[in-house]
Amino acid sequence: MSAPTKSSDAARDEARRKHESLTQLDVSRTLRAYQREWFAGLRENVFEGGKPYAVVGALVPHEILEALDVPFITDVWYSGLVAARRQSGYYSNYLDKCGYHRNLSRYAALTLAVMLDEENPDKPWGGLPKPSLLCTSINERSTEVMSAFSGAPFIPIEQPVLDKPTPEWWRMSRWQWEDLDGDYRIDALVAQYQDFIAAAEKIAGKRLDLDRLREIMDRVNAQEEFFDEIRTIIATSPKLPARLGEVMGQVMGIQWHRGTQWAYDQARAFRDEIRHRADNQMWACPNEQYRLMYVGQGLWQNLDFFTEFEEKYGAVFVRSNYLSIASDGYIRYGARDPIRALASRYVTMSEQMHIPGLGSAWAIDEARTHRVDGGLSIAGWWGVKTVNQALEEAGIPVLDFPVDAVDGNTWDDAKMRALVSRFIEDRVAPSKARKAF
Amino acid sequence: MHTLKPGTAFGKLVFHYENRLSEARKAHAAGRRVVGRIGHTVPAELIVAAGCTPVLIAADLERATPVADIYVDPELPPETRTLFEAGVAGDFEFLDYLILSRPYDKLYYFLKEIYRLGRAPKMPPFMIFDLMQSQREAVRAYNWGRLQALVERLGRLASAPLEADAIRFAINLSNRARAMQRQVADLRQNGRISGVDAMQALGAGYFMHPAEYAETLGAYIADVKASSARRPSGPRILLATAEPLQQLMLHQTLEADGATVVAEDDNWGARAPGEDISDESDPLVAIFDKYWRDVPTSGVYPQAAREHWLLEQAARAEVDVVVFYVPPSDRLMGWDIPRLTETMRQKGKPVLTLFHDAMTEKGRNNIRQELAALASSLSQNTPSTQEARR
Ligand code: SF4
Ligand code: SF4
Numbered sequence: 001m002s003a004p005t006k007s008s009d010a011a012r013d014e015a016r017r018k019h020e021s022l023t024q025l026d027v028s029r030t031l032r033a034y035q036r037e038w039f040a041g042l043r044e045n046v047f048e049g050g051k052p053y054a055v056v057g058a059l060v061p062h063e064i065l066e067a068l069d070v071p072f073i074t075d076v077w078y079s080g081l082v083a084a085r086r087q088s089g090y091y092s093n094y095l096d097k098c099g100y101h102r103n104l105s106r107y108a109a110l111t112l113a114v115m116l117d118e119e120n121p122d123k124p125w126g127g128l129p130k131p132s133l134l135c136t137s138i139n140e141r142s143t144e145v146m147s148a149f150s151g152a153p154f155i156p157i158e159q160p161v162l163d164k165p166t167p168e169w170w171r172m173s174r175w176q177w178e179d180l181d182g183d184y185r186i187d188a189l190v191a192q193y194q195d196f197i198a199a200a201e202k203i204a205g206k207r208l209d210l211d212r213l214r215e216i217m218d219r220v221n222a223q224e225e226f227f228d229e230i231r232t233i234i235a236t237s238p239k240l241p242a243r244l245g246e247v248m249g250q251v252m253g254i255q256w257h258r259g260t261q262w263a264y265d266q267a268r269a270f271r272d273e274i275r276h277r278a279d280n281q282m283w284a285c286p287n288e289q290y291r292l293m294y295v296g297q298g299l300w301q302n303l304d305f306f307t308e309f310e311e312k313y314g315a316v317f318v319r320s321n322y323l324s325i326a327s328d329g330y331i332r333y334g335a336r337d338p339i340r341a342l343a344s345r346y347v348t349m350s351e352q353m354h355i356p357g358l359g360s361a362w363a364i365d366e367a368r369t370h371r372v373d374g375g376l377s378i379a380g381w382w383g384v385k386t387v388n389q390a391l392e393e394a395g396i397p398v399l400d401f402p403v404d405a406v407d408g409n410t411w412d413d414a415k416m417r418a419l420v421s422r423f424i425e426d427r428v429a430p431s432k433a434r435k436a437f
Numbered sequence: 438m439h440t441l442k443p444g445t446a447f448g449k450l451v452f453h454y455e456n457r458l459s460e461a462r463k464a465h466a467a468g469r470r471v472v473g474r475i476g477h478t479v480p481a482e483l484i485v486a487a488g489c490t491p492v493l494i495a496a497d498l499e500r501a502t503p504v505a506d507i508y509v510d511p512e513l514p515p516e517t518r519t520l521f522e523a524g525v526a527g528d529f530e531f532l533d534y535l536i537l538s539r540p541y542d543k544l545y546y547f548l549k550e551i552y553r554l555g556r557a558p559k560m561p562p563f564m565i566f567d568l569m570q571s572q573r574e575a576v577r578a579y580n581w582g583r584l585q586a587l588v589e590r591l592g593r594l595a596s597a598p599l600e601a602d603a604i605r606f607a608i609n610l611s612n613r614a615r616a617m618q619r620q621v622a623d624l625r626q627n628g629r630i631s632g633v634d635a636m637q638a639l640g641a642g643y644f645m646h647p648a649e650y651a652e653t654l655g656a657y658i659a660d661v662k663a664s665s666a667r668r669p670s671g672p673r674i675l676l677a678t679a680e681p682l683q684q685l686m687l688h689q690t691l692e693a694d695g696a697t698v699v700a701e702d703d704n705w706g707a708r709a710p711g712e713d714i715s716d717e718s719d720p721l722v723a724i725f726d727k728y729w730r731d732v733p734t735s736g737v738y739p740q741a742a743r744e745h746w747l748l749e750q751a752a753r754a755e756v757d758v759v760v761f762y763v764p765p766s767d768r769l770m771g772w773d774i775p776r777l778t779e780t781m782r783q784k785g786k787p788v789l790t791l792f793h794d795a796m797t798e799k800g801r802n803n804i805r806q807e808l809a810a811l812a813s814s815l816s817q818n819t820p821s822t823q824e825a826r827r
Contacts, residue, residue: 099775101792103765138571138738141772148776156738158576161542161567165549188569188579195575356508356550382510382543386550389507 022307024284025246027270031253034262039125046071047129052203055111055128055146057136059349060157061342063220064197066259067213068204073128075136075143077256079110081124091117100142107297109142115149132203135196155196160185162348167361169352170328177332177344189343197339213338216259221331223258226267227251228327230274234318235370239283241274244294244317245303251322258330289314290428293367295387295398296321296378308417313424319370321353328362354383360390367396374428376401376420395435397427446656447634450641457644458528461492465531470594473529475520476538477643477704478732479566480724482714483588485607485647487595489533493643495683496520498796509547514680514766515796517544524548527559534594535563536587539570540734564590568728570736584725604720610647615710617654618642622707625699626755628668629661632676632688632698632706639709640683671695672757672812675750677702677777679735679767687762687795690804696812699755702747708733735769744777751786758811761790764800787815 023029045051054065054072065072082088091113092106098116100109114123121127130150136143138156147154164182166172172180197208234241250270257263276282287310294317299305309315329349335341352358367375375398377388388398399420403411453460465471470489474481477493484491496519502509504525505518521544529535537545545565551557566587569576592598621638624630630638638657642650674691676698682688682705688698700707711731715723737743751759759781763771774790781788789811793800 099778101763101767101771101774103767104771105768138736139769141769144740145772145776156571158569158571160569160579161539161545161565163545163565163567165546167553184579184582187582188576191575191578192573195573355546357546357553360550380512382513383546385510386508386547 022243022304023246025242025250025270025273027250027266027273028246030269031250031266034266035253038257042071042073043125047125050129052132053129054133054135054200054203055131055152056134057108057140057143057157059137059346060135060196061193061346062256063213063216063259063338063342064193064208065200066216068200068206068208070133070200070204073111074256075108075111075140077252078114078124078128079106079108080252082110082114085124087122087124090120104142105140108136108140112142112146112149115146133199135199153199155192155199157189157192157196157346159347159351160188162351162355162358165355165357167357168365169348169358170362170365173328174331175333177341181344181347185347186340186343189347190339193339193343210338213342214335217332217335217338217341219261219264220258221333221335223254223264223267224327224330226271227323228331229271231323231327233274233278234323237278238281239288240285240291240316240318241277241283243284244306244320248320248322249303251326255322255326285310285314285316287314288316290373290424290432291316291318291371292428293317293319293363293370293372293375293396294321294377295363295375295391296381296384299378299403302411302413305416309420309424312421313429315424315428317376319366319372324362324366325350325353354381356383356386359383359387363387363391364394364396367391367394372396373432374398374423376423378403395431397423397431399423399427446653446660447638449653450638450657453641453644454637457495458492460645461490462531464490470533471531472591472594473532473535473561474538475535475541475544476734478538478540478568478570478728478734479536480587480728481647482604482607482611482724483591483599484536485610486599486603487591488603489591489594490646492532494520494523494529494535495643497523498684508551512768513543516681516683517541517547520544521547521551524560525551525557527557529561530559532561535561537563537565539565539567540736541565542567570729570732570734571738572730572742573738580729581725584721588721601720604724605716607647608714608716608720608723610651612713612716614642614647614651614654615713617651617658618710620658621654622700622710624658624661625697625707626753628673628697628699629664629666631668632674632692632701633685635698636682636685636688636701636706639707640705642709668697669695671697672815673755674698675700675702675747675753675756675759676706676762677747677759677770678762679770680762680764682706684796686801687804690795690801691760691808693805694809694812696808698760700750702733702750704733707750708746740773744773747777748780751781752784756786757815758787758789760808761788762795763790763792764794764796765792766794787811 046053051071054070056062056072056074058074058076062072082091088110091110094113094117095109096102115128131152134143134147134152134154135157138158143154166180169180201207254263254266290313292315306317329352330345332341332345375391375396377384377398378401388400391398461471471492472484472489473492473494475494481491496516498515498519500519500522502518502522505522509518509521542565548560552560567583568580588599618639621630621635625635638654671694674696678701682701682703691698702708714727750756761774763774778788789807791804791807793803795801795804
């Protein structure tokens, strides 16, 4: 194992240049500018000013921290930064060196690795100061390690089992969520959120204002409605108006700041730009032949990978979980009690994409509405097999892509490209030809 | 150390340990209602109180899983795959009802779906008893609500609400078995029972009627006390595991060259009895406390509660080495291993962490090699033999 070297800096620059040249959307540039600005604020307040901050999981109620003005970073998002700098291999190895075996999930734990590795200064943002509060799923056992290391209290979130699964959940989630989720399950999260709120109030030095929280909830709903429109435009336009890597980057870039005025404005600008491109037939790949969907976690270590099949096959990736879950999973109307609405938002969050039946019904519906010819599915998350099986049974060929979503060690560019090429030639093209016939 | 012959009390325990559904099938054939439980956190006492025969449904890890391989992801525990296969194949058809516990939530989802698709028509009706294992006040109300729902469901199965007296009676039955199981633990510490024998004597309790089990176990204990069997001279092992120890393979491997497993942090072994269920309070409250607070599942939180028993046992002089069994299927315990290893080191307890899979021959060979290396380093460090140290 070697520390990152000059040559990896060069590789990073090269990747950045290539990424720049593939950028089609103006909002990609404004997003980057905002991220720089936001990060400057974080540096000033937290890194230099010593203001307490929280490290949280993706599925905990960020809205509460937002309402309390507690700065926070999300573990998987920071892991994504590590991956984007092509350092996931290095930090994954670092966890090995600390004695954490290979089969433990590295997805969120790269953040921990950056914190533990006190010697190597080559880190996203130069590393992370010790946080003051931790909140993740109770199954994210690595957070206990982070808590012991940093001394920050850990509020775990234990999800109640979905005892009455409803396959077509997205048809109920906006208004009928008390029935969909079960009031007792919502209660279970509300009780745990009280602990989280108490801990967050302590470091914020003020009480949670429910009116402010309600406003934030409303803004999140409005933001996700823009995403919903974007999804509809992408699904129904003759060809793809924006590349998936850019769409995913945009969606997640906004989602991590959901509830803020900036996020709302950015989502609207994003919607406007997509609509403009569609209205003016500005297609990502004018020679579009095959529409592929992408099932599962993001391929964050190589978002530009999606564009590589445009030239050779006219194959575009039109759909990922990220945009679609934003509208189907997040919107909760009727937030008289904003904490209940929040609990409903998160009580099955992300699991509805994994749970057999729920995940497959959704994937099939998405494939049909997006007129998809084939799917690429990243291995390594539970539930993927039933989703793939269901898609295949519905006549949609699926490539089971054998790579960890963020682990740079498992990425072999030539091999990956060959796999997808063969899949398009051997399965997608014949299947599409059959259907046309 | 397999000294007790068939026909003895031990022979009967072994029979039920090996023929896990035999008693339940007999009850079914005799027209009694049988309720399966997947996982140890489903209160058997409530099933007994409902007039039904409880039976633990355990995975047969050696079973081929052609159907499960289509649907169930490889990163899920091997147990999930084999139990799914059993459900689809119709193994549970004779059950009147099946209750899964929280650690089997994924299995629950997969079974729900395969049934919905019409591809597992022989599944009996089933539910999940979702008792959260973290010991925080925040989950109390939810857990209590889940227990109420279970009691109500069993009442409907019995066609009459569960009576407090019936629950109390069932509690007394199971406490009697617990008392006997604790005696087994003592005899192990004294080197009178091998790990392999103890696992069978303890595990049989999940498949027999509690009254018959307590009686048989009592007879076995008397036989052991009367015998002159002695422990081999290898190291005495305290075992902590990332996978439930529902098979003997790991124990057989560890004990093959003279070591003895004296306790394991698992429901299948030394932690089978735990504390008695209180007979002083409301019986339902007593069951609630027992199954929420006194279980060795991986979901227990905080860490201190999860590791309390292990650390207490590791401090005993009768333990020569702590073995962590962390097979490739582990997704959780590995996060504790470096810290636990350090804790043991500070306490002067040798540690052996096994990352191999005892279900494969290669894994078993590696385990034997690593244990042998450790045993020889242990005996070099101490002038006298292990036996003399007792
Ligand atoms: S795989 Fe599932 S749980 Fe993990 S980050 Fe993606 S959506 Fe969330
Ligand atoms: S394949 Fe043709 S149309 Fe598509 S991106 Fe490449 S050059 Fe443009």
